[in-house]
Each structure stands twice: as C-alpha cells, then as structure tokens.
Amino acid sequence: MKDVESDMVIGSYVDAVTVGNIDLNKFLFADDFQYSNVNNNDRAGKKEYIKYLKANKGNKYDCKSSYEILSQDGKVCVAKATMAFDTFTRVDYITLNQGKDGWKVKVETTYP
Secondary structure (H helix, E strand, O other): OOOOOHHHHHHHHHHHHHOOOOOOHHHHEOOOOEEEEOOOOEEEEHHHHHHHHHHOOOOOOOOEEEEEEEEEEOOEEEEEEEEEOOOOEEEEEEEEEEEOOEEEEEEEEEOO
C-alpha cells in the first residue's frame, strides 16, 4: 500500500467492509486507528476493528456501495463511502494519511 493511489486504498477498505475481503487489512489501518460510530458512540481501535472484520470474512452485505474523494491535498485524503441498504444508509467518512509506510486509514461512521 506504499506506492498506490488513495482511491485503491479506499476501494480496499470498502471491499473489507461490504464483501468481507480482508486480505489487505494489516496494511490499511494505522496503529492509532480509531473507528467511531457517531450514532451510538461505539468506538474501536485497530485490534478490535480487525477482529470484527475477520469475524465477518467472506460475508457480503446486501447493499449498493460507492465512494467519493471529498478532498485530497498531498499526503492527506478525505473520502466518503456510502452503503445503501433497503431500509437504511451507512456512511463512512474515511481519512487517509500517507507516511513512509504507506496510506493509513481512520473511519467515522454515521447513519443519516
């Protein structure tokens, strides 16, 4: 994940969440990764979130997913991933920071 474009990193994250593809998880999340759900104040660090994704490996959500890059300035990128289910929508705001080891992800989820 060192020399790839930010959209590939975002696509890998969306694949991990929506279709259970966890092959690149160890490269995606910063050591200080923090997942937060603003609707219920749930929080998880890197270890807990990867454990959650591993438990759901191969599970595919029945939703339409898409993402867009909201801002990119050098080594920082902010994106919005939308997962539209039949009865609700999940929106993940993803912050990427590119360091010497590659892009690292932080996520905040909301259900508008």
